[in-house]
Amino acid sequence: MVKACTFAFVGKWSPAIPTRRYPSAPPQPHLASQIRWEREGLACETSINLISSSRPSVLGASGGIGQPLSLLLAISPLVDELSLYDVVNTPGVGADLSHINARAKITAYLPGPDSAGLEKALTGCDIVVIPAGIPRKPGMTRDDLFKINAGIVRDLAAGVAKFCPKALVLIISNPVNSTVPIAAEVLKEHKVFDPTRLFGVTSLDVVRASTFVADVAGGDRTKYKVPVVGGHSGETIVPLLSQISPSVSIPSDKLDALVNRIQFGGDEVVKAKDGAGSATLSMAYAGFRFAEALLKAGQGETGIVEPAYVYLPGVPGGKEVQEIVGGLEYFAVPIELGPNGVVKATNPLPNANEYEKKLLEKCYEGLKGNIAKGVEFIGTQSSK
Numbered sequence: 001m002v003k004a005c006t007f008a009f010v011g012k013w014s015p016a017i018p019t020r021r022y023p024s025a026p027p028q029p030h031l032a033s034q035i036r037w038e039r040e041g042l043a044c045e046t047s048i049n050l051i052s053s054s055r056p057s058v059l060g061a062s063g064g065i066g067q068p069l070s071l072l073l074a075i076s077p078l079v080d081e082l083s084l085y086d087v088v089n090t091p092g093v094g095a096d097l098s099h100i101n102a103r104a105k106i107t108a109y110l111p112g113p114d115s116a117g118l119e120k121a122l123t124g125c126d127i128v129v130i131p132a133g134i135p136r137k138p139g140m141t142r143d144d145l146f147k148i149n150a151g152i153v154r155d156l157a158a159g160v161a162k163f164c165p166k167a168l169v170l171i172i173s174n175p176v177n178s179t180v181p182i183a184a185e186v187l188k189e190h191k192v193f194d195p196t197r198l199f200g201v202t203s204l205d206v207v208r209a210s211t212f213v214a215d216v217a218g219g220d221r222t223k224y225k226v227p228v229v230g231g232h233s234g235e236t237i238v239p240l241l242s243q244i245s246p247s248v249s250i251p252s253d254k255l256d257a258l259v260n261r262i263q264f265g266g267d268e269v270v271k272a273k274d275g276a277g278s279a280t281l282s283m284a285y286a287g288f289r290f291a292e293a294l295l296k297a298g299q300g301e302t303g304i305v306e307p308a309y310v311y312l313p314g315v316p317g318g319k320e321v322q323e324i325v326g327g328l329e330y331f332a333v334p335i336e337l338g339p340n341g342v343v344k345a346t347n348p349l350p351n352a353n354e355y356e357k358k359l360l361e362k363c364y365e366g367l368k369g370n371i372a373k374g375v376e377f378i379g380t381q382s383s384k
């Protein structure tokens, strides 16, 4: 449960602090550590608004993405309790993770009768990460996954609506371009849709873009920040390479290949895994990176900006983006994050160059159909 608390400990680091357990002053400004220090009544110099505890849940926790993502969350100092849910194998994954000497308590659930497991997994959660569903096999597009994953996301979103309607919801299940509208429609049906709390996770496109830009331009892979906008499949993924920070010039004869690699990087993994699934480890890293950004924002850190696919009409700054993207309701842009999710959608589109504007035109066309497909999926079901 998210509870905002104000800690206002003012004073110098106290020498009376039990040095056997705490040999040095609390690290600053690492808020998670700071929270722990403050909870235990120890002094430090600051006054900030913090969330008292965090209980993320991973739905699809036994899968290729779910397991490494759960591992990263389980060892995060920002997590108090990690709740795992899947239709198979969660007792094993939970038992395994629970032996790690990290601070998070691990709980694990199977569906059980009457969705009792899902209810227990979700009750009290502040962040729900959803990588449940089937991954792509060679020759499949993300759209081919639609029929199966659409139903899975619909049912899990209904669980969120019933058992933790205020949670921040992170959708990883593909096709993200359509599964996020599906989740939104379900939350709307339950009258609990808050657009500032629903995210399609596009972080892997950003992670890949940083890596592939460094491969072409040289330099430190960890330093490049590339705004990647649009959606999360093929040509709907648009890297704005003219806005890379730190600024770097991509030779024109390498531009097309670089953009193509960022847009279709997932295919490299699907092909290399040769039938055994799609990106799991890099996706777990990217999904954790986004969840961690929200955890940090929830615990008081400001100025965090991460791209995500959001419902534009419902978020601050979204309408300005929507006007440029031909009225599309869902679109990924860099998002400033706060304790309640979206603080503001930023708009890098006015600075796109002519090359990028052509990419954007293709993106709009693809996204339009993907969004309609998600919305119609729920509409059709409701009218049955």
Ligand SMILES: NC(=O)c1ccc[n+]([C@@H]2O[C@H](COP(=O)([O-])OP(=O)(O)OC[C@H]3O[C@@H](n4cnc5c(N)ncnc54)[C@H](O)[C@@H]3O)[C@@H](O)[C@H]2O)c1
Pocket: 059, 060, 061, 062, 063, 064, 065, 066, 085, 086, 087, 088, 131, 132, 133, 134, 135, 136, 145, 149, 152, 155, 156, 171, 172, 173, 174, 175, 176, 201, 202, 203, 204, 205, 232, 277, 278, 279, 280, 283
């Ligand atoms: N957003 C992205 O960037 C990105 C990247 C890679 C993969 N994906 C997508 O993530 C999803 C998962 O991929 P994966 O490789 O982990 O697949 P996986 O098959 O290894 O794991 C999926 C897990 O979901 C579980 N599951 C199925 N139905 C469920 C339900 N109703 N409730 C709870 N759990 C359920 C399965 O039991 C399985 O453990 C796929 O849709 C894949 O396309 C997204």
